[in-house]
Amino acid sequence: MKIINSEEKIILAIDGLDIHQAKLLLDRCPNIKWVKVGLELFTRNGPSVIKILKDLNKKIFLDLKFHDIPNTMSAACYEVSKLGVDIISIHASAGAKALTASKNASLEGAKIATVNAPYVVGITVLTSLSNEEFQTDLDRVNSIEDNVVRLAKLSFNAGLDGCVCSPWEAKILRSIYKNNFELITPGIRTKIQKKDDQNRIMNPHEAIRNGASKLVIGRAITKAKDPNKAFIDICDSIY
Secondary structure (H helix, E strand, O other), X not given: OOOOOHHHHEEEEOOOOOHHHHHHHHHHOOOOOXXXXXXXXXXXXXXXXXXXXXXXXXXXXXXXXXXXXXXXXXXXXHHHHOOOOOEXXXXXXXXXXXXXXXXXXXXXXXXXXXXXXXXXXXXXXXXOOOHHHHHHOOXXXXXXXXXXXXXXXXXXXXXXXXXXXXXXXXXXXXHHOOOOOEEEEOOEOOOOOOOOOOOOOEOHHHHHHOOOOEEEEOHHHHOOOOHHHHHHHHHHHOO
């Protein structure tokens, strides 16, 4: 049985497109509700891209993954919250003080700009990292799952609205946190896709079954011959 409002579960990653290409794609896919603006698109087009997408009536996940000292992170969250975005990502590994300050600053920025306050979510462990890379490149003893659980708890205790994790860790996190704690999962691949630059991957149906709130999906839609059909097929596959 298809999930009601399944379109709300999909966040389209448009980072590899310029704003003109993104607009053309969104015109072809009128049912897309959410878009992800990452570092590539934001540094190419600047804050103006947010206004353009909001004028298209899209909800925006601003995925800039802020990671710095508390003052800098909170100042950045204050500024981007005034743009009227819906979700902001920050690195949970910045620590509790930075997380709490960033969340509070996002509320202040939104209030000043008289816009809805965004959700602030903590990045746990990037989905591009394999278990081997995590232990060797980052010199970590504990597993990825252990670290994701720890960083999710840090995010929750700091008052954040959710976290970003791979679909592999979504199941254990959903067993700990109720549905009002967002679990946003990149690393979503359809069965016909390659891994590309991701490691901890899963198909849309399995990710939702594991407890993911929203799925970040890019190339499965943006590179499809018929992007609108690809989007609809993914929506129909999650139940």
